[in-house]
Amino acid sequence: MTYKITNKCISCDLCLPVCPTGAITVIDGQRLINSSVCNGCTDTIYTVPQCVAGCPSCDGCVKDHKDYWECWFDTYKKCVSKLNNNNDNYWERWFNCYSQKYSEQLEKKRQQVA
Ligand code: SF4
Ligand code: SF4
Structure with a gap:
């Protein structure tokens, strides 16, 4: 390969x-x-x-990859293993990042209004 x-x-x-x-x-x-x-x-x-x-x-x-399906399955397995990997805490990291950015935006808006 x-x-x-x-x-x-x-x-x-x-x-x-x-x-x-x-x-x-x-x-x-x-x-x-x-x-x-x-x-x-x-x-x-x-x-x-x-x-x-x-x-x-x-x-x-x-x-x-020379073969389309070989490539497709490889990407699929990679994505699934990422989602199933509890040590990765993907969704927790995603939520923390999202809520932090959201709070920053809210704070900015609040300061603009005040
Ligand atoms: S897999 Fe990457 S590092 Fe290894 S021989 Fe091929 S090009 Fe070089
Ligand atoms: S980004 Fe990756 S592929 Fe590109 S030069 Fe750096 S190590 Fe090589």
């Missing part, structure tokens, strides 16, 4: 030095993974693809 760089890439270049096969290059300002060189970090000391592990963007480095 090879990996590819998507349009979520923020060009931080963190993935370049960590790739054990040297598969990532910059061509005309774009970061690209050479699929004939990328080995998915298998047969290396790493247990996870290094470009994915260190990428600070959201889905900057992803699996390069």
Whole structure:
């Protein structure tokens, strides 16, 4: 399984030095993974693809799916596991963030009226 760089890439270049096969290059300002060189970090000391592990963007480095349904199920499983992960506290974080922003907006309005 090879990996590819998507349009979520923020060009931080963190993935370049960590790739054990040297598969990532910059061509005309774009970061690209050479699929004939990328080995998915298998047969290396790493247990996870290094470009994915260190990428600070959201889905900057992803699996390069050749099959539409394989991609669809992978995304589906990722979303479901995120929602089911109790340690993640997604909804709690969402609610805290939402209520904080909402309170800030209310306070601003109150000050404008006063
Ligand atoms: S680590 Fe991610 S965001 Fe940074 S250059 Fe690589 S793909 Fe782009
Ligand atoms: S999966 Fe591994 S070998 Fe492939 S580009 Fe990413 S870091 Fe390099």
